Every structure is written in structure tokens, then in C-alpha cells.
Amino acid sequence: MKNLNICIAGLGNVGSAVVGLIDKNSQYIKNKSNLTINIIGLSAKNRDKERNFNVRDYKWIENPIDLLNINDLKPDILIELIGYEKGVSYELVKTALSQKIHVVTGNKAMLAMYGQELFRIAEQNQVSLLFEAAVAGGIPIIKTLKNNIFLNKVKKISGILNGTTNYILTTMETQNKSFEDVLHDAKKRGFTSDNESKLDIGGYDAAHKLTLLSTIAFGVNVDFNLNKVEGIEKITIEDINFVKHLGFRIKLISESFLINDMICSSTKPKLIPLDKPMANVDGALNAINVETDQLENLYLEGEGAGGLATASSILSDIFEISNNSKFTSIGYNINDLKKYQKFDSSNLESKFYLRIRVKDQPGVLSKITTYLNDSNISVEKILQTPDKKENNIPILIITHKIKTSELLNSVNKISDLEFVNENISIIPIE
Ligand code: HSE
Numbered sequence: 001m002k003n004l005n006i007c008i009a010g011l012g013n014v015g016s017a018v019v020g021l022i023d024k025n026s027q028y029i030k031n032k033s034n035l036t037i038n039i040i041g042l043s044a045k046n047r048d049k050e051r052n053f054n055v056r057d058y059k060w061i062e063n064p065i066d067l068l069n070i071n072d073l074k075p076d077i078l079i080e081l082i083g084y085e086k087g088v089s090y091e092l093v094k095t096a097l098s099q100k101i102h103v104v105t106g107n108k109a110m111l112a113m114y115g116q117e118l119f120r121i122a123e124q125n126q127v128s129l130l131f132e133a134a135v136a137g138g139i140p141i142i143k144t145l146k147n148n149i150f151l152n153k154v155k156k157i158s159g160i161l162n163g164t165t166n167y168i169l170t171t172m173e174t175q176n177k178s179f180e181d182v183l184h185d186a187k188k189r190g191f192t193s194d195n196e197s198k199l200d201i202g203g204y205d206a207a208h209k210l211t212l213l214s215t216i217a218f219g220v221n222v223d224f225n226l227n228k229v230e231g232i233e234k235i236t237i238e239d240i241n242f243v244k245h246l247g248f249r250i251k252l253i254s255e256s257f258l259i260n261d262m263i264c265s266s267t268k269p270k271l272i273p274l275d276k277p278m279a280n281v282d283g284a285l286n287a288i289n290v291e292t293d294q295l296e297n298l299y300l301e302g303e304g305a306g307g308l309a310t311a312s313s314i315l316s317d318i319f320e321i322s323n324n325s326k327f328t329s330i331g332y333n334i335n336d337l338k339k340y341q342k343f344d345s346s347n348l349e350s351k352f353y354l355r356i357r358v359k360d361q362p363g364v365l366s367k368i369t370t371y372l373n374d375s376n377i378s379v380e381k382i383l384q385t386p387d388k389k390e391n392n393i394p395i396l397i398i399t400h401k402i403k404t405s406e407l408l409n410s411v412n413k414i415s416d417l418e419f420v421n422e423n424i425s426i427i428p429i430e
Contacts, residue, residue, distance in 0.1 A: 003036045004322055007067040009092055010081030011044035011051060013190075014106055014133065017307030018079060018314050020052045035322050041070045064092050068099055077102045077321055079314060081133075085109035090118075097121045097129060104317040106133035106310060109199070112208035115215070115222035120334045129329045130317035135209040136161055136286040138309030139302045140316060145216045145290070146331040152292035154217040158255035161209040161267075163284035163305035164192040164200040165232050165252045170282050173240045173249070179233070191284055191305070202231035203252060203267040210254040210265055216330055217256065217290070220263050221337045228345050230268035239355055239425050242396055243271050246353070246381070249279040250427065262343035271353050271429040277301070278430075346404040351380065354397040355425035356414065364419050368395065371417075375410035377402050392421050398429070 008015050022029075022037050029035055043064040047055055061067050067078060078096040080103060082089040090110055093103050098121060105111070111118065111131055122129035132142045136159070145154075160166050164186055171182045183201065186192050192200045199205040207227040215222045232252050240250055248271035256265040272279035277299060281287045286304025289297055303309035320327070330337075358364050365384065372379060378400040387393045399407065411424050 001030075001034050001036060002322055003038060004077060004318065005038050005040045005073065005075045006077040006079055006318065007041040007043070007061070007070070007075040008039065008079040008081065009043045009064040009067055009089075010083065011042060011049075011055075012081065012083075013307035014310045014314070015044065015079070015081040016051045016053065017311035018081070019058070021308065021311045021315065023053060033319065033322070035319070037318060040073060040075055041067045043067050064088060065095060067092075068096055068101060074099065075101060077104055077318060079318075080105040080107060081314075083107055083109070085113045090114055093118060093129070094121060097125055097127055100125045100127050102127045102321050103129045104133070104314055104321070105129070105131050106314065107131075108134040108205065108208040108212060111222065112211040112224040115212065116334070116337075119222065119329050122329050123334050128321055128325065130320060131212065131329075132313035132317050133310045135212055136288060137163070137302070137304040137306060138312045139286055139288065139300050139304065140313065141213065141288050141300060142216065143316065143320070144298075144300070145213070147327055149290070149292060149295065149298070150331050152294045155291040155293065156255065156257040157213050157217045157288065157290050158253060159288035160251055160278065160281050160286050161206040161254045161288070161304065162200055162203075162252060163286060163303075164197070165203075165206070166281060166286070166304075167191055167284045168201075169232060169235065169240070169250055169252070172235075172237050173244065176237060176241075178237055179235060201233055203229045204231075206252060206254045207265075207267045210256055210267060213288075214256040214263060214265050215337065218258055218263065218340075219332050219337055220340050222330075226263055226265050226340070226342050228266040228268070230266075232269055234425070235269055236425070238394070239427070242355060242385075242394065243353060243427070244274075246383075246396065246398065247274050248272060248353070248429065249274055251278060251281070253278070253430065258340070259343050261340070263340040264343035264345050264348070266345050269427055271427050273430065276430070346408070349401040349403050351401055351429040352399045352407055353425070353427045353429060354399070354411065356395045356397070357392050357421040358395060359391050359419040359421065360393045361419060365395065367417065367419075368397075368414055371410055371414050372397075372399070375406060377407060377410055404428070
């Protein structure tokens with residue numbers, strides 16, 4: 001029988017679910033793994049908040065740093081679920097690692113920004129800093145990459161890594177609602193908050209997660225600055241409806257691959273053909289696809305957020321530590337990670353969807369196609385649809401493959417034409 005003493009800092013949805021799960025499944029865990037998990041201390045901002053367990057059954061510690069020494073008892077593992085990229089969580093994790101205490105965290109923002117330093121401290125102190133819960137909630141992608149397919153040569157990793165934005169995009173389509181209305185609804189349902197929504201909507205939360213995936217998949221330094229990030233703020237319900245008509249769905253896609261000895265990591269909205277699995281990932285679910293030299297498409301889909309699903313990942317990290325795992329936290333020794341230059345993704349070729357709203361007057365279509373033609377942009381499909389607003393009709397275009405930089409050049413010129421009414425929507429196609 002193995003005993004592990006753990007303490008938990010942060011009792012939001014995930015922290016509370018971890019306590020409830022360990023309490024409910026303690027006998028099952030013992031029977032299955034010979035492991036007894038003792039929660040020796042809890043700390044959070046508000047002791048009196050209503051939770052799914054009775055806080056009075058546990059030792060309450062006001063200052064989270066005191067979790068690291070409770071009446072001279074040092075925990076085996078600190079579970080950090082406070083969040084935020086710096087501040088208390090960073091200090092707490094750094095101190096715990098320096099005191100040779102293993103850390104399990106769900107804090108992707110902190111790791112994406114300070115992971116290089118924190119993983120080094122963990123390595124120097126021969127403890128683990130595990131973070132399955134930081135990427136895609138309950139989907140075991142970190143262990144899959146780090147433990148199971150580590151000897152594959154990863155070609156590309158891509159996916160939907162943010163549940164809130166996927167919920168918003170899906171609900172806009174199914175309920176035919178505006179971005180603002182559904183964002184309001186997502187906050188009411190607790191998927192995101194005023195604090196978090198900028199990270200979610202702006203694509204930063206997904207890019208934090210992609211930073212960690214890129215490190216494990218390609219051995220790249222943990223460096224958030226390698227990401228190009230674009231959120232879903234500009235996606236309109238009319239574009240969602242138009243692209244559906246053309247056989248696509250808009251998804252916030254994070255992807256990372258090596259090219260010309262550089263790393264290309266981006267998070268941005270893309271059009272996915274309706275017959276691809278990634279187009280049909282609904283609500284707050286996440287999905288990840290890994291292409292390797294040995295696996296054409298390893299596709300994982302599941303709950304990317306939520307208390308219980310994320311608690312499953314926390315438990316898997318506790319279990320890994322209980323097995324005295326020899327795996328390092330990120331698969332590599334920190335000195336073996338490489339510094340890669342950032343590949344400028346505007347040099348990549350892709351097909352694009354364009355939506356141009358124009359005044360309905362003779363010669364408009366031919367002028368637009370002439371501008372595209374002058375820039376060698378070949379049109380695969382062009383559609384002018386009738387609209388209630390007669391003087392503001394949409395023209396939809398799907399281009400053949402073209403470099404982003406070249407397309408932008410041409411679109412900027414078209415934007416300046418006097419009959420063009422609004423900003424032109426430009427979304428790359430997968
Ligand atoms: N805010 C995240 C999301 C969940 O919406 O996916 C935690 O990573």
C-alpha cells in the first residue's frame with residue numbers, strides 16, 4: 001500500500017471536483033492501485049463559498065504558501081489550481097519545486113510563460129511538474145505524446161483547444177445568434193468569466209495550450225512568443241451561415257509544425273469542410289489530431305473543460321507520480337530543448353474564403369475579379385447572394401491556394417474601392 005499526502009491550492013470547479021472525486025472513489029482507488037491519497041490541506045480565496053463537499057472535513061490553510069509545511073508535514077504533491085500566469089500560483093509552484101515537492105497543475109498560462117524556468121527547477125530538484133489538466137481538460141494528450149508516442153516523429157499537431165470558443169461558434173450556428181449574445185450566454189453558464197473571456201475569445205488560452213503541445217511534440221523551448229494568435233471576435237453569424245452554405249464550418253484551430261527548421265505555431269479561425277471530424281466537434285468539446293511518421297491521423301476528442309473531466313487529468317498525474325515515474329515532466333531534459341526561429345505563417349499557402357459587402361451596381365463583380373486576377377489570385381468559386389439590404393449585398397469568394405501575404409495585398413486594394421461597404425472577412429480554409 002502506498003500513501004500519498006497531497007494539498008490543493010485553488011478550489012474552483014476543478015479543485016472542488018478533485019476533492020469530491022478523491023473522497024468518493026478512495027476505496028475504488030485503493031482496490032485498483034494500492035494507493036491511498038490523503039488530502040492534508042486545502043487553500044482558496046473564499047472558505048465559505050458553496051461547494052460539492054464540506055470544507056470543514058479538511059484542514060484549511062489561509063495562505064497557500066503554508067500548504068508546503070503543515071505542522072511540520074511536507075506534502076508529497078502540491079496540486080495548483082489557482083490559475084493566473086504570475087503572482088501567487090507562480091511563487092507557490094516555484095517554492096514547492098525548490099523544496100522537492102512534486103507539483104501537478106492545470107495552469108497553462110503560467111507554464112506557457114514561465115515553463116522553461118519551472119521545468120528546469122523541477123529537473124534540478126528531481127521532482128515532477130505535471131500538467132495533463134492544463135491542455136484539453138480530460139483528454140490525455142500530454143501522456144499520449146510524452147509516454148506513448150514519444151518515439152514517433154511528429155509532423156503536425158492540430159486541434160480545437162478551447163471549449164468556450166467552440167461552444168460560442170457552435171451555439172451561434174445552432175441558435176442563429178450573434179457573437180455578443182452567445183458570449184453573454186457562455187458567461188451565464190459558467191464556461192467563461194469576465195476575467196477569462198479575453199484569454200478564451202482572443203485565442204490566447206488555446207495558444208498557451210499549443211505552446212505546451214509544441215514543446216512535447218517537437219522539443220521546442222517553452223516559448224509563448226513563438227505563437228501567432230487570432231481570436232474569434234470578428235466572426236459574424238452571417239459568415240457562419242454563408243460558409244455552411246458553401247460546405248464548411250468555422251472553428252478556432254491551433255496548429256503547430258516544423259518547416260525549414262523553423263516552428264510554425266498558430267491559433268486562428270479556419271474553415272473546416274463539413275465532412276471532416278474536426279468540423280463536427282460540438283459545444284465545449286475539444287479535439288486534437290496528431291500526424292506522425294507512423295500514425296497518419298491520431299484523433300482524440302472529448303471534454304476539454306469542466307470540473308470532473310479535468311479532475312480526471314489531475315488524478316492521472318497523481319497516479320503517474322505514485323508510480324515513481326521515470327518520465328521527465330516534458331519528456332526531454334530541459335537542456336535538450338531547442339531554440340527554434342518562428343516561421344512567418346503569412347508565407348504559407350492556403351485557400352481562402354472572402355466575404356465582401358458591396359453596393360449593387362454594374363461592374364462590381366468584374367472589378368473585384370480583375371483586382372484578384374492582377375495579383376494572380378485564382379478564384380475557385382464566386383457567389384453573389386441577394387440580400388434584404390439592396391445596397392449592401394454580399395459577394396462570397398473561395399480562392400485557390402495563395403500566400404496570405406499576397407492575398408492581403410490584393411484585398412487591401414479591393415477594400416479601398418468606393419463600392420465596398422464594410423471590412424472584408426478573410427478566413428483561411430483547411
Ligand atoms: N477556458 C478553457 C476553455 C477551459 O474554455 O477551454 C480551461 O482550459
